[in-house]
Structure formats: C-alpha cells, structure tokens
Amino acid sequence: MSDEELMCKYQEGDVGAMDELLIRYRNPLYRFAFRLSRNAAEAEDIAQEVFLKIHQFRNDYRPVGKFRTWIFSIAHNLCISKIRRTKWLVFWPRKHDAPDELMDFESPDPSPQQVASGNEMSEIVKRCIQGLPFLQKEALILREYENLDYHEIGQILHKPVGTIKTLLYRARVQLKNTLLPYMGPEGGYNV
C-alpha cells in the first residue's frame, strides 16, 4: 500500500495507518532532522512534531502530490522554525545561561588537531556538512541521504529545479574542497 493510500486511510479514521506511516518515516525524518539540527534530542522532537502535525492537519491533506514530499516539507518548516527560535534566543542571551552554551560558535572547518584526535571520517563529514549554508545543506541531505530527486527537493524547499541543481553543485564543490585533503587519490581516506 502506498504512502498516499495509508494517509487517506488515516484520514478516514484508521489508526493503524499511522503505525505504518511511523514505521516507514520515523527513521528518515529523524535522520533528516538530526543532520539539520544539533543533537539527537532536538531531532527526535522535530520528528515527533512532524507526526503530530500530520495528525493535526490530516484533513487538509490532498493526495495530489507525493506524501513523501508533503511530510518532508513539514519537517523542513519545523526545522526552520526551530532554527529561527534558536537564533532569537542566541541573539538575546538569558541572564543565567552558561555563556559557553550560547556562544559556542565553533568554526565549521575541522581543525587539524580535531582531525588528528578524532580520526574519524564521519565526524569530518558531519562538520563539513554543518558548515554549509542551510539551503545547500538541506538540498544535499535530501539528495545524498534520502535519495530524493531534484523535483521533490524543489517542492520541499519551495525552489525551482534549476536552483536545486545549483545548490547541490555548490554544496559539492565546497565539500570537495574541504574534504579533498582527507580523501586519497585512489579512493579511501587519509584520516
């Protein structure tokens, strides 16, 4: 049964459809949110909230587009809201907050010391991706990890396909430049 059919069933009151949707999308949404946010707890909250929004707006859903696009666009909007809220809080630091919690603006590029000590390509990739501009990062994540095509990514990010193409190209160029020193000439990694 397709995602759209499941959603229609849930619209009709089939609670079991939500269970199936949870099984299908909990991990993709969590991964997407995790890669865009800072930590696992925040990502879990976002993913949970996505399903809550699906429940709240189930009657507004029309099976004209792909369900996957709809659910990722909800996640995209929630991530943006979260980031905006975080920015606001950062801009107006609370009096009793620990300064290092709010002023932790580390350089996105991995320092040689960190690379030497961490010795893990995963951490390097993470830091490099987090150093990308938000839209490039989002487009890259949706493409590389969720395997969405450009059209779907454009619908999620509300951008034309050409823009998505450019975003991905720029993201890859930047990543290539930052990750190149860690990649061997014949494949493999120099970390």
Add this chain to the structure above:
Amino acid sequence: MFKRHVVKELSAYLDNQLSERRAKKVKAHLDSCAVCVQELCRLKQLSEALKTWSLPGLSPDFDNGVKNEIVRAELQKGEVTMKKRTLAILIPSSALAMILVIAFLGSMQLYVKRGMQGRFKSAADEIRESYSQPVIRLSGGSKQQHADAAYGPYDVNGIGGDIKRNAKMVSGVVRTGMISNEGNAEYDGGWSGADSMSVVSGKDYPAQTTTEPGQGPVIIVAPVLPATGEGEKIIRTANVSLEVEDGREAFKKASLVCQELGGYLASSNFYKDKEGRQGGTITMRIPQDRFLIALDRINSLGKVESSYANSQDVSQEYANLNTQLGTAMIVYNKMLEALQKRQVTIPEATRLESELTPIRKRIEDLKNKIEYLNNAVSFTTITVNFREPLVSEKVLKENKRSIQENMLTAKINCLKLFANAIKNMPAIIATVLLLAAVLAIAYLFVYLVIRLIKRG
C-alpha cells in the same frame, strides 16, 4: 558533445537528474575529456565519503511518544475549542461594548458642548446663592432681626441683648409682643427696667422698609416714648458700650444719629490703642421724645456689650423750686412795690435795697436750677462707648468670604476639568491608539533590522 568542460553538469549527471539528451552529450564529452572524468570520480568519491556519516539510533519509545502526543493534542483540542467558543462570545461582546462606550463618549461630548456652559452657570449661581442669604433687620422696639424667610418666625435681638421673640410679618406690619418693665417679661434691657414704671402695651406699629446695599431690607419701627404723666419731670440717661467693626465709621454714624435727631454732642473723644484698635466715647444730648429712637439707632451701630439706662424723677424738686421761686417772686415784687410807692428816707431805701438783693439772687438761682432741670429733662444724655474687637469680624468675614470664593472657584475649576476630560476623551483614546500603532511599527522595524543583521 560539449566542447568545453562539463564540470557544472557533472553533479546532476551523477544524480541522474539530467534530461536524456543532455545526459548523452555529457557522456560523450566524458569519453574524450580526462579532466571531467577525474572530476566525476571525485564527486563519486565524495558521495561515498558522505555516506560514512553515521547517526545514533532512534529512541525505542519514539512511537509511543508520538501516540501520547497525539492523544494529548486531542485532549487539548477540546480546550482549544472551548477557548474558541469563549472567544467567539468575548470578541463580539467586547466589540459591542466598545461601540457602546464610543457612543456614550460621543453623546457625552455633545452633551458637554451644548449644555455645559449653561449648566455650569446655573450650578455656579446656585452655589453663590447658597453663600449669600437675605438679611432682614428690624429696628425700633426690636433690634436686628435675621429672618430665614419673609414669612415665618424670626429672632429679635433686643437692645438689652437677650430678647427673643417670635412674630410674623403680616402685610408689612410688625406685630410685637407685650413689653413691660416689671422685670419678668421678654424685655430684659437694663434701660427699661429701672425707675420708670411706665408700661408699653403691645400694639401694631407701622413698618417702614428701607434697603441698605448688600444687607437686604431694613424695617424701621417708630418707637413711642413711655408716658411720663402730666407735669412729671424725668431726667433720662443711658450708657451704651458697643463693639464695632470700624471705630471711625461708628464715630461718624453716632454723630450723624445725634444730628439727625435734633441733638448735640456734649463731649467726644476718639483714640487708637496699642493694638491699633480704634475706639472712643461720645456723650450726646438728645431730645427726650427721641430718646428711644436714638438708643435703637445707636445699638444698631455694633454689637451691644452693655447697655444701661437710668430715669431720675425730678418732678418734686422741680415743683419745690417753682414754689420757692413763686414765693421769692411775691416777696420780691411786694418789696419792690413798697419801695416804688412809698416815700422812704435814704437810709430806709438803702436797707430795702440791701434786702432785695439776696432775694433777687435767690430768684436767679432758682430760675437757673429750674432752667437746668428743664434742660436735663428735655434733653436726655446718652453716653456711647465704642471700640473695635480684638479679632475684627470684618477681617473674619472677609477671610470667610475669600475662602468661600476660593472654594467656589475650586469647585467650578474641578467641574471644568472633569468636563474637559470627558470632552477630550475620544481624542485621548485616539492618541493612545496612534501611539500604540507607532510603537508597534517601531518594534516591527527593529525586529526586521535585527533579523536582517542576523542573516548577514
């Protein structure tokens, strides 16, 4: 085939997102371009590297958490619906209330504009009237009377100071009560309770009404002198002490009273003490038939502190003097006749002459005494002592009046202020709303600027 490098197309080519025609061209270019092939390899390598980003696993309670959140949302939905219903009632009610308030304010404004001036004027007049009550003064047999109304009971302060009567004004005639000098009646003045046994029975006196500026009508009742009887000779004296507001004015008025009643000033003195109070003493001689009128008018000059009147009956003395004079005149006439008719010798004439001289002297003395008594009887003596009080009532009255005027002004100002506040209420509300709008715009502007700065 692309002649130039297709580095920019490689990303989409790798993702298989190029159109079929374009993908063929890129593929053809890659067959002949080692640089682009190398770039494609790097992109593939990069893609592989990106796959190494491992993630922590999802919490096992995630599904339960989602379901719990859904249940909670359902429960909250009822509250939200309730809130929506409440708002659905509250918002129209508030709007209606606002409309009513605005309509009320508008009507108040119109009301204030149209009627405020006239209403304030009438209110101010009422307040003024409450501070200025009419004073009816009754002089004559009774003294100063403060009447609450034209028709009604009133109190009369007699010249003795303690007389209280109830009377009614009937057709311009003041009906006074019985006045007797026997000591137990209403009249308690010292001047009337002395030697004189005369009785004044109650009767209607024609009233005259005059008006003094600022003091209301004054009714003067012409008094009747107590009868002294045929041939009776009574010397009347009175001593009045007054507390007056203005010593100089009192002196002038007393002199004027004396002059108007046909009397004369026997003596007078005027002084000013250390505290600056003016005072004086006037001794005036007033024809006996105007004695009571004079007393009334003098008592009306100020507050009577003490009043003393004395009547001395000199009828017997007067009769004796007249008899002695008559006898002396007979002796004198007979001796003079004898002296004129008889032929007497010089020594005898000298003796008669020497006898006539004391008789003549006695006659002159008796005549002088009679003349003195006549004078004393026909002109009564009134001594008036007057002085200003320690604390001048004039000043007190002025202060009181000033306070009342200030209070009146303050009341009127308060009313005006209140009226202005009501009148300007719509403008104030509009100003507040405008200010709120400006602040909101300013806040929005600052918020947008901060947002732009944050975005870089």
